[in-house]
Amino acid sequence: MKHRYIPMTAQDQADMMKVIGISSIEELFQDIPASVRYPGVLPMSEALDEAALLKHMKELADKNADFERYTSFLGAGLYDHHVPVVINHVVSRSEFYTAYTPYQPEISQGELQAIFEFQSYICELTGMAVANASMYDGATALAEAGALASGATKRKQLIISRAVHPEARQIVRTTARGLNLDVVEVDYKNGATDLEKLEALVSDNTAAVIVQSPNFFGCIEDLRAIEPIIHGKKGLLVVSTNPITLGLLEAPGKLGADVVVGDAQPFGISASLGGPTCGFFAVAEPLMRRMPGRIVGQTKDIDGKRGFVLTLQAREQHIRREKATSNICSNQALLALCASVYLSTMGKTGIREVANLNVQKAHYAAGVFARQSGLTLAFDTPFFNEFVVKLPDGVNMDDIQTKLLDNGYIGGYDLGKAYPELEGHMLVAVTERRTKSEIDQFANRLEACL
DSSP states (O other): OOOTTSOOOHHHHHHHHHHHTOSSGGGGGTTSOGGGSOOSOOSOOOOOOHHHHHHHHHHHHTTSOOTTTSEEOOOTTOOOOOOOHHHHHHHTSHHHHTOOOOOOGGGOHHHHHHHHHHHHHHHHHHTOSEEOSOBSOHHHHHHHHHHHHHHHHTOOEEEEETTSOHHHHHHHHHHHHHTTOEEEEEOEETTEEOHHHHHHHOOTTEEEEEEESSOTTSBOOOHHHHHHHHHTTTOEEEEEEOGGGGGTSOOGGGGTOSEEEEEOTTTTOOOTTTOOOOEEEEEOGGGGGGOSSOEEEEEEOTTSOEEEEEEOOOBTTTSOGGGOSBOOOOOOHHHHHHHHHHHHHHHHHHHHHHHHHHHHHHHHHHHHHHHSTTOEESOOSOBSSEEEEEOOTTOOHHHHHHHHHHTTEEOOEEGGGTOGGGTTEEEEEOOTTOOHHHHHHHHHHHHHHO
16 A cells, blocks of 8 residues: 555545446546646655654754743743643543543543533633533633633623733624624723723613723733623623633632633643634623533532533534524633643642732842843733733844844734834743743843844
């Protein structure tokens, strides 16, 4: 056989063609007009043997600026956090690694319990009553939260802060378009949502106010002040949060949030050059039946033994399409397990320590940057582990990023890409993995690049 991983011989192919009455593979495509077919052979390299292919793929992989060879100060949604070794050991076990949707609880108790533990952790962290089995990522979870708010309130307007991650805002708009929802953006002031403008925009037609805290600029939103603005109009407060901040900050559920979503990537999930990640979705009890996806519930079997089952499945695969709350039809069980193992490993004290390290190191870094010539902090609103640095006017951010990369550093996010008014501003992330030496050297190198 030419391809030892594909169990089909030339004789197998000839036999199949004989059965369906053709003499060549080309005849399978005879209904496609010749004018739209690609003539000849696609411009691709020749097939490689296994050794050559592995060498070629390694050469391609080595072009990536990964976190092991470069010191990263890039955040903006994906972070270079420590991933305990035990996580990969557990999730690589075949019973988890190859598991699929646990439709049959009698043979899926391990998978169901793992999901149940994830839900329990999320509820405890967010201060909410119920959490689902996970979402694709934090951005799609936020979009689903907007859809839930519209369905629950029978209103068509969503107000979202411009300090919410720009990609998440795009996904919210995409989802809203299909539901005929009106998305209104409220501006920021000093790095956080402008509360005066927010209050002026909220009306009796507002289904939800959507904020992110810490927001895209790393600033902490005043949820206590936002909550009465929307609840006074009987709308919902949707909060997107970085879960690792909840080791120190008050849970959004304790501050009046109706829906809390976010991305569990900081909990032991590798950035993996961009994903996949794992979203979480938690709500107050009155909204439980409107949640997308699925919930794993705890029950007892006929003998009174503890067991787990899928319950409240409001997705369109399980109930009539017009009654479904969402077309989200799966969950990130393996990555949710990563988060659960991380939380189990770290414990309450560990999560608090990691959060505190992020805060302390980020604030140390901000102080270092503030002392560098040509660099200033853009906002003075309290922040967690990300902050915005203003570079001198007229600098070329692409050139600076290239110079930093040449010196072994992955620079912060160029905010001018998403916020024209913040051209020449860099969003810098500092996690527990960064050392004092790395921070000092990065600040010096950035100053030298100006």
